[in-house]
Amino acid sequence: MPYSIFHFFRSLADNRGKFRTVRRLDSFPFVRRLLSCRNKGIFPDLAIRLNGERSIFTGGELIELKDSASYTVASFNSTIPSRSKVIADIIAGEASSMRVQMERAGDDIFSLPERAVYYLVRGRKGGHTKMCLVYGSFFETVSAEELISQSFSQALRERLHESGKTISREMQEMVTSLLSEQETFSRVRDVKKASVKLRFRIMTEVKAEGNILNPNTYPEIRDDTLNLVLSCHDDTEEQEQRRKLALVFPNDELSKCRLFKLKHPLNGHFLVLQMSL
Secondary structure, eight states: OOOSHHHHHHHHHHTGGGGGTOSSGGGSOOOGGGEEEEOSSSSOSEEEOBOSOOSSOOBOOEEEEEEESSSSOOOEESSOOOSEEEHHHHOOSTTOHHHHHHHHTTOOGGGSOEEEEEEEEEEEETTEEEEEEEEGGGTOSSOHHHHHHHHHHHHHHHHHHHHTOOOOHHHHHHHHHHTOOTHHHHSOBOOTTOSSOBOOOOEEOOOGGGOTTOTTTOTTSOTTEEEEEEEOOSHHHHHHHHHHHHHHSOHHHHTTSEEEEEEETTTEEEEEEEEEO
16 A cells, blocks of 8 residues: 555544544554654654655655644644655654654655655634644745744844844844754753753744634634645646545545635645545
8 A cells, every 4th residue: 555645644534533532632543554653742743654666656744743722723842834844854863763663664764855744733622623634835835944034033123123222234134044044943052150051942833824723714624624735836736636635535435525725825725625524
């Protein structure tokens, strides 16, 4: 059987009733044979196995779990949401637990250097549940570097205004450019004579435009549904996504689901496969 985010979603669909009852999303009975690794407390929570033959499905997608007791997507701690990640940046060292798991699963890890990222999002409110397996570009409408740089630029301008001090525009741009890499903040800082070490932590919260659970922004995402949200920025991509769905879901099953395009106010259209929980 091929491995891919489509087959992973199929496995979720087969057990979707359990999303209403499991207390913690990481307690859901994910199908282990589809996964090359499972992690706790580090990104990613799950990774799909790689396929040897990749003409249709590559496999290797990375998945982060986001669980919320409301219709707000849970905060992203430390790792800014993105559409893809370079696997070499995630796996550190020969003894990395993630690397060991992937190798034991039979993955030729670096044969697919860049991995698509998906987020499995659960929201619960008033006895209802929404489940969305969302491609990362739904949240990454600007690059992580630009997000960090512009945020620091805003903070710098505010402090300069509040203090009454000025520095040249060139200096402002140089400072914000130097601080645009997320790795700058992930390192622990050891200050001489200090009895503690300091590490800055970036937390990312979704705005209304990125909150796929919000019924005011995205009324198409109904209560008590499971949704697969795929990139669909042009006709060619849409046809390719539909072709892959048809390979995983027989026509009689697809006919019982809703398949529609969802308009993101900042990032074009996405193709959504929706089914009842």
